[in-house]
Amino acid sequence: MSAAAPERTTARAGDLLDVDRALGDEERLIAETVRRFVGEHVLPEIEGWYERGVFPRELVPELGRLGVLGMHLTGHGCAGASAVGYGVACRELEAADSGLRSFVSVQGSLAMFPIWRYGSEEQKRRWLPGMAAGELVGCFGLTEPDSGSDPASMRTSARRDGRDWVLNGRKMWITNGGLADVAVVWARTDDGVRGFLVPRGTPGFTTRDIHRKMSMRASVTSELVLDDVRLPEDAVLPGVVGMRGPLSCLDEARFGIVWGVVGAARTCFETALSYARTREQFGRPIAGFQLTQQKLVDMAVELNKAALLAHHLGQLKDAGALTPEQISFGKLNNVREALRIARTARTVLGANGISSEYPVMRHANNLESVLTYEGTNEVHTLVLGHALTGLRAFQ
Template sequence: MSTLPTSDLLEVDQLLGDAERLLAETIRRFVTDQVLPEISSWYEAGVFPRELVPRLGELGLLGMHLDGYGCAGANALAYGVACRELEAADSGLRSFVSVQGSLAMFPIWRYGSAGQKQRWLPGMAKGELVGCFGLTESDAGSDPASMRTAARRQGSDWVLNGAKTWITNGGLADVAVVWARTEEGVRGFLVPRGTPGFRTYDIHRKHSMRASVTSELVFEDVRLPRDAVLPDVIGMRGPLSCLTEARYGIVWGAVGAARTCFETAVSYARTRTQFGRPIAGFQLTQRKLVEMCLELNKAALLAHRLGCLKDAGRLTPEQVSLGKLNNVREALAIAREARTILGANGISSEYPVMRHASNLESVLTYEGTSEVHTLLLGHAITGEKAFS
C-alpha cells in the first residue's frame, strides 16, 4: 500500500533551495543523534544541557541570520527551516537558539557600537557566550511599555534598578540585554554576569518548557559604564523589533512541533489495533488525521510565504503576528488531537506528544499572546486601536 507524504502534502520543501534542504537534513541528523535520545530525561529533570551550546555554534545556528562577527549570514528561509527542525525535537531547543540569535545577538548587531559587537558577537556565534533578553516584568507582560525597571545617569555611569521575569536563558547568560526606562525613553543595556548587584534566580516547578532555563533577573544599584548602553536606539522600537525577529522563528518552529505530533499520531494509528483492526481504519480517526494534515500543510505554506517576504525585505510586524497567531494555535490543536489518538499512551514520555503539547502552551503566550496578536491584526484591518 502506497501512502502520501502527508506531513508535506503540498511539497512546500520543494520550494526551498538545495542549501536549505541540506540544512534541514543536517539538523535532523543532529537532533536524532544528540537530542532525541536524551530529551525526555532532560525534560523530566528540568534541565537544559549547557554542553549543547557549542555544538549549536559549530552548526552555525547561533545568530545565523546575521552578517559578520562569525555569524553565518543565512537567509530568512534557512533560519526558518532551522527553527522548524529544532522545535520538531523540543520547543526548548528552538527557544534557546531563538533567544540567543534574535533577542540577544540581534539588538547588539543592529543597535550596538563597534566595540560592543566585537566584544560579544563572535563568542555568542560560537556558543562560547550565552545571552538573554530582559524585557518582561511581573506587572508588565503584554504591556511592556509600563515597565518599572529604570536606569539613571550618575556622573559618566548608569545605575540600573528593577527586575525582569520569565527570562529564557537567564540563568545561563553571560550577558543580559536589559530594557529599562531612562529620562530619554526606553533604552537597552548590556549587563555582564558577575556585575555587582546583578543576580539571577531560576524558575522551577514548571509544567511546560522544562528543557529550557527560565529565570528572574534582579538589579539592585547595578553600576554600568556609559558604553554599556546600546547607542543606536531609543524607545520601544528597540525591543519590539527584536520580538518581531524572534516571532518569525516561532512561526516556523510551531510547524516542526506540529509535524512531530502528526507523524507520531499517523504511525501509532497504523499499528495500534482495536476491535481486530488498526485504528487508522476507523472513520473518526481518519477525520482527525485529515484535519491535522490540513492545518499542518497550511501552516507550512504560511511560514514559507513569510520567509519569502522577509528575504525580500517586505515582512511587516502585522504579517508576523498573523503567522504566530495561526501557526501556534494550530500546532497546539494538532498536539491535543494527536494525544487523543494515542489514548493513555499520549501522556507517556515514551511518546513526544504530551511534551510538545505542554511546551506549546507556553509558546502560545510568550512573545505576544494570541489576544495581543489578534488586536494588532484588528488594528491593521480596521485602523482602530483596541488598546493603547
C-alpha cells in the same frame, strides 16, 4: 488508463503539498543537517532533560559549531543564512523540543540581534563572535513581574550618575537567564527606553531560576534582579531609543516561532499517524476507522497550511517586505493550529498519549507556553484587528 498514484509513506505525510520542494539547495541542506544533529544529539536525551527540568549547557558549543546561533545575521562569526534557511533550522529544532528552539531564538534573535542592529562596533566585536560560537550565552530582559503584554509600563529604570548608568528593577520569565554571560536589559531613562548590556558578575546583578514548571522544562527560565547595578557609559546600545528597539527584537523571535511550531506539530502528527497504523482495536488498525481518519486529515491539512504560511513569510522577509502585522498573522495562526494538532494527536494515542514514551504530551505542554510568550494569542488578535479596522483596542 493512468497508472495508480504511489502510496504516500508516513515519512512524507507531513508534507502533503510538497512545500519543501520550494526550498533552495542551501536551505534543504540546512534542514537535513539540523535534523541529523537533532537525531544524534537531542532526541536520545530530551525525555530525560525534560523530566529532570534541565537544559544541558554543554549542548551550547555544539549548537555553535552547527552554525545556528545568530545564523540569520551577517559578519562577526554569523552565518548570514537566508530567512527561509533560518526558518527551516527552527522547524527542525522544535521538532525535537520547543525549549531547544527557544534557546536558539533567544540567543540569536533577542540577544545577538539587538547588539548586531543597535550596538557599537566595539560591542559587536566583544560579544557577537563568542555568542555565534556558543562560547557565550545571552538573554533578553524585557518582561517584568507586573508588565507582560504591556512592556511599555516597565518599572526597571536607568539613571545617570556622572558618566555611569545605575540600573534598578526586576525582569521575569527570562529564557536563558540563569545561563547568560550577558543580559540585554531594557530600562526607562529620562530620554526613553534604552537597551543595556549587563555582563554576568556585575555587582548587584543576580539571577534566580524558576522551578516547578509544567511546560518548557528543558529550558532555563529565570528572574533577573538589578539592585543599583552600575554600568559604564558604553554599556548602552547607542543605536535606538524607545520601544522600537525591543519590539523589533520580538518580531525577529516571532518569525522563528512561526517556523518552529510547524516542527512540533509535524512530530505530533507523524507520531499519531504511525500509532494509528499499528494500534489495533476491534480487530483492525484504528487508522481504518472514519473518525480517526478525520482527525488525521484535519491535522494534515492544518499542518500543511501552516508550513505554507511559514514559507511565504520567509520569502517576504528575504525580500525585505515582511511587516509586523504579517508576523502576528503567522504567530497567531501557526501556534494556535500546532497546539490543536498536539491535542488531537494526544486523543489518537488515547491513554498512551500522556506517557513520556511518546513526545506528544511534552510538545502539547510546551506549546501552551509558546501560545503565550512573544505576544499572547489575544495581543496578536488585536494587532490584526487594528490592521483591519484602523482602530486600536489597546495602547
